Amino acid sequence: MANYQNILFENKEGIAHLTINRPDKLNALNIQTIEDIKVAFEEIYDDATIKGVVITGAGEKAFVAGADISEIAELNELNARKFAESGQEVFSAIENCHKPVVALVNGFALGGGCELAMACHMRVATANARFGQPEVNLGVIPGYGGTQRLTQLIGKAKSFELCMTGDMINANQALTLGLLNYVLDTQTEAIAKCEEILNKVISKAPVAIGLVIDCINAVSNEQENGYQTEANGFAACTKTADFAEGTTAFLEKRKPEFKGE
Known part of the structure; x- marks a missing residue:
């Protein structure tokens, strides 16, 4: 430190x-x-x-x-x-x-x-x-x-x-x-x-949280299409282990265990 x-x-x-x-x-x-x-x-x-x-x-x-x-x-x-x-x-x-x-x-x-x-x-x-x-x-x-x-x-x-x-x-x-x-x-x-x-x-999925930050910040960035940033972020989430864990946990009616992967 x-x-x-x-x-x-x-x-x-x-x-x-x-x-x-x-x-x-x-x-x-x-x-x-x-x-x-x-x-x-x-x-x-x-x-x-x-x-x-x-x-x-x-x-x-x-x-x-x-x-x-x-x-x-x-x-x-x-x-x-x-x-x-x-x-x-x-x-x-x-x-x-x-x-x-x-x-x-x-x-x-x-x-x-x-x-x-x-x-x-x-x-x-x-x-x-x-x-x-x-x-x-x-x-x-x-x-x-x-x-x-x-x-x-x-x-x-x-x-x-x-x-x-x-x-x-x-x-x-x-x-x-x-x-x-x-x-x-x-x-x-x-x-x-x-x-x-x-x-x-x-307690939520770390990758998704980071992408939420990117998307909301895109609202005030005139050089960025926020809707496209959102669509890209949404797609990126589906590649993560946390997405698989989150959806599986929901279907199995249990609390998800996110690892930021």
């Missing part, structure tokens, strides 16, 4: 818990933290014992309260583009991971924090969670995919409003808009909900 500076990383019975660990900075994303997340997901991709992921922030105040403003203030047009593209690459790796990734949002998820949460496949929040893309207050715009994923999740009109006003919304508003899957009162309840979701997903 890699030595991480700004995250905590633990594999708990097949579920990787990745915690952004800069509570004194409200878990703000600096360049080193983005690099830590990148390396962690390389490990998640490669480690067959990891079946699912929970991403959260240390402490009770913030999931991630944004990017590190001291770094952003030093950017210019040339290195800002690379800065944004590097973050987008890491968040794309999260979005396209074939293992289910759930964000546990506790407290503030602003700017890069909201973008990180949206890169995950599902989002569970505590009642004190707050979401927003306040970059216009700094004279910039979201750079890690916020304008794209927010629009995909909640639609153009509300995305225009949030990205242009910089306003925050609370957990219940985020749930109503479709940004969240669940809101729980406490962090303990939220962790339990994340693990409940992941354990349910992990």
